[in-house]
Each structure stands twice: as structure tokens, then as C-alpha cells.
Amino acid sequence: MSLTVSGGKITGAQAVKTPNSGPQSDQIAKDSIPKLNRQAVAAAKVDTVSGATYTSEGYAKSLQSALDKAGAR
Template sequence: MHTLRKNRPLRRIVLASAATVSGMVLLLSLKPHTTPAVAGLAASPAPSSSSSTPGTTGGSTGSTGSTGSTGSGGSSGSSGSTTGTRTLTGDSVQTRYGPVQVRVTLTDGKITDVTAVAYPQENPRDQQINAYAVPQLTREALSAQSADIDTVSGATYTSDGYRRSLQSALDSANG
């Protein structure tokens, strides 16, 4: 015969109490998702935004597509001209999940490269989303030749920050 079907109410109370306590212990032992790299992320956008000021880069003769370049190579052409190669960094846009900032390379007024210098990557979910979204946004910007790009589904905040930072870089190139 089953232990709960016997006519022993004390045993039922003890088993129900033990199950309740066990459930509460398991529930309270769950820890909320924490990000171990919060301090590291807060320090990382500062060097990238201070290394180049939008609108002050006269031009760069560095190679396109390099993510480690600072955009401070030799200058070619005047700062108001649309000829030559120029690398400009857009404003850092604060989104719900972290800052987004892009660097754009213009050659003779045409967008030849867009690099995301800062984007949310604090936790594995951010990394997964942005590993897909950032390359897609870059392809969109290169094909559109403007900041008028579509939002990537599932990365709405990153897409908005990317678009706004790209627009600020393009605005500084024209101003």
C-alpha cells in the first residue's frame, strides 16, 4: 500500500512539510543572472571614444577592415574635402543593454568599411545576439551607403544604437 494512502495524517504532514521545505531551498538557491565583466566593460568604451574625436580625423591611409586601428594614420587631403580616405568614429550611443559605437571609413565620399568598436557583450546572450546582428548591420550599411538601414530582428536596441552612431559619424564627415 502507498505511504500517503494510509490512514496516518502525521506522516502526510511530515512528508508535505519536507517537500515544501525542499522546494523553498531549491527556489532560494537559484541565483539571478549576474555579469562578471561589468567593471571591464565600463572601462573599455572610454579608450575607444577618447582615441578619436568625430570630425577631427583629417584622413587615414590605413587599411580598411582592421578592427584594431585607431584611425590616426597619415592625413591625405583637407578636412572639409570628400576626396581621399577618412576614418571617423561616431558618438557612443547608450542603449538599454550597453553602449554602441561604430567607426566608418570613407573613400572618396563612399562608405568602404564600418566597424563596431563598442556593442553589448556583457553576457553570453548579448554575445550570441550581436555575433549575428553586427555583421548584418555592417552589410546593410555598406549596401545602403547611409545610416538608413533595417533593424535586425531580435537586436532592436543594438540596431538603433548602431544606426544612430553611424549617422553621427556620417554627419561629422559632412560638417
């Protein structure tokens, strides 16, 4: 997870690693990661994307880890 933080707020979010367990996983990540990136910037809170539970949960953990490293909440 890569975050851009300005003035204590998230201004950009980018997943740098996505699940890779086959073509279906790749398609789920392709569809869900942009939505999760937008949610992270909008609220620093992500909801589960329908049909992408594992991707969403992993994304949320990565987001929290990046926030912790940045000293943001």
C-alpha cells in the first residue's frame, strides 16, 4: 500500500500488490482495487466490495498498516 498524505489527510492511495491466485482473482482485483483506492482517499475507511471479500480485507489491513507507518488515523 502506498499512500500520499498532505496536511494529515490521505490525498492518494495505491495498492502496490494485489492477490494473484489465477485469472478470476486478477479480474476481481482489477475491478475492486480502484474502488478501494477511491474509498481510502475519501474516508480513510473502506467497505467490502461485493464479490471481493478477501481482496477488500487484505486492502483494509494494508491501508491500516500504511496509516500506522504514516502516523495518521
